[in-house]
Amino acid sequence: MHPLSEQGYIDQLSVDCVIFGYQDRKLKVLVPQLRFKGGFWALPSGFVYQHEGVDEAAQRILQERTGISDVFLEQFWVTGKAGRSSKEFLDRLIELNPSLFTPDPGEEFRRGDYEWFTRRFVSIGYYALVDISHVVPQKSDLDAFIEWYDVKDLPEMIMDHREIVVHALETLRITLDQKLSAFKLLPETFTMKDVQELYETIYDRPFARNNFQKKILSLNALERLEKKYTGAANKAPYLYRLLQ
Amino acid sequence: MHPLSEQGYIDQLSVDCVIFGYQDRKLKVLVPQLRFKGGFWALPSGFVYQHEGVDEAAQRILQERTGISDVFLEQFWVTGKAGRSSKEFLDRLIELNPSLFTPDPGEEFRRGDYEWFTRRFVSIGYYALVDISHVVPQKSDLDAFIEWYDVKDLPEMIMDHREIVVHALETLRITLDQKLSAFKLLPETFTMKDVQELYETIYDRPFARNNFQKKILSLNALERLEKKYTGAANKAPYLYRLLQ
DNA sequence: CCAAAAGTGTTATCCGTACACCCATGC
DNA sequence: GCATGGGTGTACGGATAACACTTTTGG
Numbered sequence: 001m002h003p004l005s006e007q008g009y010i011d012q013l014s015v016d017c018v019i020f021g022y023q024d025r026k027l028k029v030l031v032p033q034l035r036f037k038g039g040f041w042a043l044p045s046g047f048v049y050q051h052e053g054v055d056e057a058a059q060r061i062l063q064e065r066t067g068i069s070d071v072f073l074e075q076f077w078v079t080g081k082a083g084r085s086s087k088e089f090l091d092r093l094i095e096l097n098p099s100l101f102t103p104d105p106g107e108e109f110r111r112g113d114y115e116w117f118t119r120r121f122v123s124i125g126y127y128a129l130v131d132i133s134h135v136v137p138q139k140s141d142l143d144a145f146i147e148w149y150d151v152k153d154l155p156e157m158i159m160d161h162r163e164i165v166v167h168a169l170e171t172l173r174i175t176l177d178q179k180l181s182a183f184k185l186l187p188e189t190f191t192m193k194d195v196q197e198l199y200e201t202i203y204d205r206p207f208a209r210n211n212f213q214k215k216i217l218s219l220n221a222l223e224r225l226e227k228k229y230t231g232a233a234n235k236a237p238y239l240y241r242l243l244q
Numbered sequence: 245m246h247p248l249s250e251q252g253y254i255d256q257l258s259v260d261c262v263i264f265g266y267q268d269r270k271l272k273v274l275v276p277q278l279r280f281k282g283g284f285w286a287l288p289s290g291f292v293y294q295h296e297g298v299d300e301a302a303q304r305i306l307q308e309r310t311g312i313s314d315v316f317l318e319q320f321w322v323t324g325k326a327g328r329s330s331k332e333f334l335d336r337l338i339e340l341n342p343s344l345f346t347p348d349p350g351e352e353f354r355r356g357d358y359e360w361f362t363r364r365f366v367s368i369g370y371y372a373l374v375d376i377s378h379v380v381p382q383k384s385d386l387d388a389f390i391e392w393y394d395v396k397d398l399p400e401m402i403m404d405h406r407e408i409v410v411h412a413l414e415t416l417r418i419t420l421d422q423k424l425s426a427f428k429l430l431p432e433t434f435t436m437k438d439v440q441e442l443y444e445t446i447y448d449r450p451f452a453r454n455n456f457q458k459k460i461l462s463l464n465a466l467e468r469l470e471k472k473y474t475g476a477a478n479k480a481p482y483l484y485r486l487l488q
Numbered sequence: 489c490c491a492a493a494a495g496t497g498t499t500a501t502c503c504g505t506a507c508a509c510c511c512a513t514g515c
Numbered sequence: 516g517c518a519t520g521g522g523t524g525t526a527c528g529g530a531t532a533a534c535a536c537t538t539t540t541g542g
Contacts, residue, residue, distance in 0.1 A: 054324035080298035235539035478520035479512035
């Protein structure tokens with residue numbers, strides 16, 4: 001494996017992905033924990049190749065780090081304060097994982113990588129919306145595991161990754177109806193109650209059931225399918241599906 | 245002057261500024277023409293120093309290229325398609341200005357600069373809102389002149405700068421009320437008619453006078469001052485000022 | 489037949505729009 | 516007084532919110 005500095009990336013530019021999913025009335029973010037000692041959580045991140053656009057880079061990083069592809073993915077924020085670097089994180093990582101830096105032939109990080117990696121970085125934030133029941137996130141070989149965390153109960157993440165998630169959530173809230181984002185977080189078919197619970201989760205407030213139905217249907221984005229019989233002793237709700 | 249590559253900039257990252265002003269019922273953008281042969285217009289752009297944040301860089305670039313400071317300035321878009329570079333522009337520039345590239349001691353561009361400058365760039369777009377009557381734009385030593393252009397009648401600009409302006413305008417329209425942007429384009433005091441004409445310009449459609457007044461006042465952002473006697477044979481309008 | 493939950497209809501309220509009217513101003 | 520343009524009040528209609536009622540389902 002070549003050192004990072006020779007892999008044809010744009011210097012000091014990174015892409016961070018906030019991947020939203022929804023399950024059990026919880027809005028979740030997919031965050032891997034790095035497989036090194038110390039318990040470091042970091043958003044799926046990567047760099048931009050010279051030959052690719054930033055949007056393509058975000059897609060590729062999402063794919064490489066989580067196995068997820070073909071989902072809604074959009075840029076929402078750039079963070080690039082002076083001195084923004086992963087030096088603090090990497091120094092701690094090395095302190096807890098000294099073997100990583102021995103000059104073995106099989107060493108994983110090289111001196112040159114350290115210089116490259118700890119420089120000041122400007123990062124473009126992307127957020128993705130996925131059907132959590134459909135995707136099977138796969139950890140990359142950098143990760144110990146990858147897990148969905150309630151956005152209200154995130155692990156401590158490195159650098160300013162928490163701040164990035166906060167901005168992503170704000171963007172999600174503001175553009176939810178406009179971009180029909182909610183339906184990208186749900187399975188292909190769903191009941192109106194599912195939609196309502198999702199909205200209530202995202203905005204953290206209740207909606208009136210009858211009016212909510214009218215509002216969502218007035219988006220003219222759904223088609224009504226057959227009823228869903230659950231065996232419960234009550235009227236069966238209709239299933240809906242996003243048009244097209 | 246040191247070559248660009250030694251000036252401590254982040255590589256392949258630029259900042260482009262779209263500066264909006266308003267005058268005579270026209271929304272204008274401040275665009276300098278470069279002082280080289282060929283008639284090249286380019287948004288005020290620059291690079292980010294290692295030691296500064298991207299927001300600070302945008303502020304500095306605005307100041308250096310136009311003399312404008314202390315104004316609303318906010319990031320709105322990143323453009324970074326594969327192969328986005330100013331090579332085409334620079335080659336044409338050199339073709340029309342061959343003396344720029346002679347190896348004189350006083351040469352302005354160096355070979356190293358050419359390499360640096362024509363690499364693929366990712367650019368962060370910022371838009372600024374200024375009181376056109378208050379600022380006195382100053383061209384930098386790169387510019388032949390700097391001028392306000394009607395956003396509906398922009399000169400042909402290099403690279404994707406027109407596309408950047410289009411995105412800036414979209415952002416302005418979407419966030420106008422929320423960010424009280426309009427009042428940042430007006431003088432300190434103004435009449436309701438001034439506001440209405442500005443809105444009609446930005447959205448390119450008429451608003452009903454009486455209802456517009458109610459809508460603007462309902463923002464609770466203005467205080468009413470004395471009347472403005474113009475000498476016209478009609479009722480004198482009130483002046484308003486942005487609160488705080 | 490009942491409880492639970494879904495669907496739908498009805499009314500009240502708010503908000504944006506349209507129309508109307510009045511008022512100040514200088515000739 | 517009169518033309519002009521600014522300020523404000525009222526009425527209408529659509530959208531949203533609040534309330535109520537009906538329907539479906541399985542025990």
